[in-house]
Amino acid sequence: MLTAAEWEAIRLTLLVAATAVVASLPFAIALGWLLAKRNFPGKFLVETAINLPLVLPPVVTGYLLLVTFGRNGPFGTFLEDRLGIRFVFNWKGAALASAVVAFPLLVRPIRLAFSAVDDRLIHAARTLGAGPWDAFRSIVLPLARPGIASGSILGFARSMGEFGATIMIAGNIPGATRTVPLLIYSELDSPGGMQHAVPLVVASVVIAAIALWVGELLDRYGSRRLRGAGA
Amino acid sequence: MSVLHFDCKFRYPTGFSLNYKFAISGGVTALVGPSGSGKTTVLNLIAGLLTPSSGKISLADQTLFDSTASVNLPPERREIGYVFQDYQLFPHLTVRDNLRYGQRRTTRATAPLDRIVGILELADVLDRFPASLSGGQKQRVAVGRAMLRGPKLLLMDEPLAALDSALRASVASALARVIEEFQVPTILVSHDQESIGWLAHETLTME
Numbered sequence: 340m341l342t343a344a345e346w347e348a349i350r351l352t353l354l355v356a357a358t359a360v361v362a363s364l365p366f367a368i369a370l371g372w373l374l375a376k377r378n379f380p381g382k383f384l385v386e387t388a389i390n391l392p393l394v395l396p397p398v399v400t401g402y403l404l405l406v407t408f409g410r411n412g413p414f415g416t417f418l419e420d421r422l423g424i425r426f427v428f429n430w431k432g433a434a435l436a437s438a439v440v441a442f443p444l445l446v447r448p449i450r451l452a453f454s455a456v457d458d459r460l461i462h463a464a465r466t467l468g469a470g471p472w473d474a475f476r477s478i479v480l481p482l483a484r485p486g487i488a489s490g491s492i493l494g495f496a497r498s499m500g501e502f503g504a505t506i507m508i509a510g511n512i513p514g515a516t517r518t519v520p521l522l523i524y525s526e527l528d529s530p531g532g533m534q535h536a537v538p539l540v541v542a543s544v545v546i547a548a549i550a551l552w553v554g555e556l557l558d559r560y561g562s563r564r565l566r567g568a569g570a
Numbered sequence: 571m572s573v574l575h576f577d578c579k580f581r582y583p584t585g586f587s588l589n590y591k592f593a594i595s596g597g598v599t600a601l602v603g604p605s606g607s608g609k610t611t612v613l614n615l616i617a618g619l620l621t622p623s624s625g626k627i628s629l630a631d632q633t634l635f636d637s638t639a640s641v642n643l644p645p646e647r648r649e650i651g652y653v654f655q656d657y658q659l660f661p662h663l664t665v666r667d668n669l670r671y672g673q674r675r676t677t678r679a680t681a682p683l684d685r686i687v688g689i690l691e692l693a694d695v696l697d698r699f700p701a702s703l704s705g706g707q708k709q710r711v712a713v714g715r716a717m718l719r720g721p722k723l724l725l726m727d728e729p730l731a732a733l734d735s736a737l738r739a740s741v742a743s744a745l746a747r748v749i750e751e752f753q754v755p756t757i758l759v760s761h762d763q764e765s766i767g768w769l770a771h772e773t774l775t776m777e
Contacts, residue, residue, distance in 0.1 A: 460660060462654075463652070465618075465645035467715065
């Protein structure tokens with residue numbers, strides 16, 4: 340059985356992962372589209388910046404986030420003074436860290452999905468009276484939906500496991516920023532921790548597996564629709 | 571008075587230049603020429619999918635493109651129906667929703683859906699998705715979709731090229747019925763004059 344603290348960590352982890360995906364999805368869609376369909380100066384640099392969290396140690400990502408969004412950081416000061424949004428030692432910081440670390444995994448399938456949409460379908464939509472945004476909304480987005488769903492699931496799963504960047508910016512505060520990975524880490528550091536961590540480890544595996552299955556189901560459903568097997 | 575006036579120069583990324591001028595006064599015009607002569611490019615320039623380097627395109631009393639006056643209407647404002655060579659039906663939409671796509675986005679009076687469906691014999695496939703249609707059915711859906719836009723001009727790129735000889739006759743007669751019924755000025759492009767020549771009132775040749 341899970342304890343109250345473990346349920347709280349699971350609730351917080353789901354909140355952080357969902358917030359990270361929902362908040363970063365519009366940016367992932369916009370950047371996925373730009374990278375898939377447009378050539379522009381500095382495209383290589385944008386690609387590098389997006390993929391950097393994949394290869395950087397998460398602690399380094401967390402350090403950079405702390406410097407940028409900390410109370411004395413350029414964005415942190417602005418966001419806290421003007422909008423009242425605080426990231427340091429706050430679950431929003433955990434969501435920010437998760438969003439940044441998971442962003443490459445979110446963008447990659449979305450970019451591939453946009454690349455697979457034939458430009459001639461967009462041309463057909465335009466000749467039928469759709470403006471650029473209308474064609475994107477009515478043709479491109481539905482066709483790219485399986486990729487968007489896959490990216491979201493991957494991003495969600497990655498966010499759930501985020502540790503290094505989270506502990507740097509949000510800390511490890513019980514009930515406030517202690518997500519499942521942080522609680523497992525804390526329990527391992529206490530007497531009998533190996534046994535105490537087992538339920539959380541099992542819960543993590545189950546939640547991650549469910550997320551991947553849902554992603555797979557959405558992918559199959561989307562592919563079947565595009566092959567014309569029915570609604 | 572001409573319905574369509576086209577006098578444009580277009581430079582391909584490869585450096586090759588297309589320079590072509592013609593006018594049509596209505597009816598069905600066949601634009602024929604060998605592969606690579608620029609027939610599809612002409613259609614794309616008229617539809618607004620490509621931008622000429624210079625020149626002028628006007629349709630009825632509307633200027634679609636004029637390099638000297640800096641006019642370049644986007645495709646969605648040109649009121650032109652375009653039937654692509656490989657149909658370009660939207661794979662995630664049923665035949666019914668494909669047909670209505672342009673109709674929902676125009677303020678012009680268009681033919682009723684039922685009328686188009688009847689002429690093109692599409693009643694049995696309205697709820698199917700494009701992937702489950704034959705080549706002939708796809709072509710008829712593409713024609714119906716373009717007609718339901720209520721176009722002032724219909725462009726058709728190699729309308730029979732992708733069909734086998736058995737289907738060509740039935741699709742060609744469906745095309746003839748649509749053109750006859752709605753009297754929309756039409757440009758048919760083909761590399762093979764024999765296949766579409768009998769539909770056309772006038773033939774233009776590109777070298």
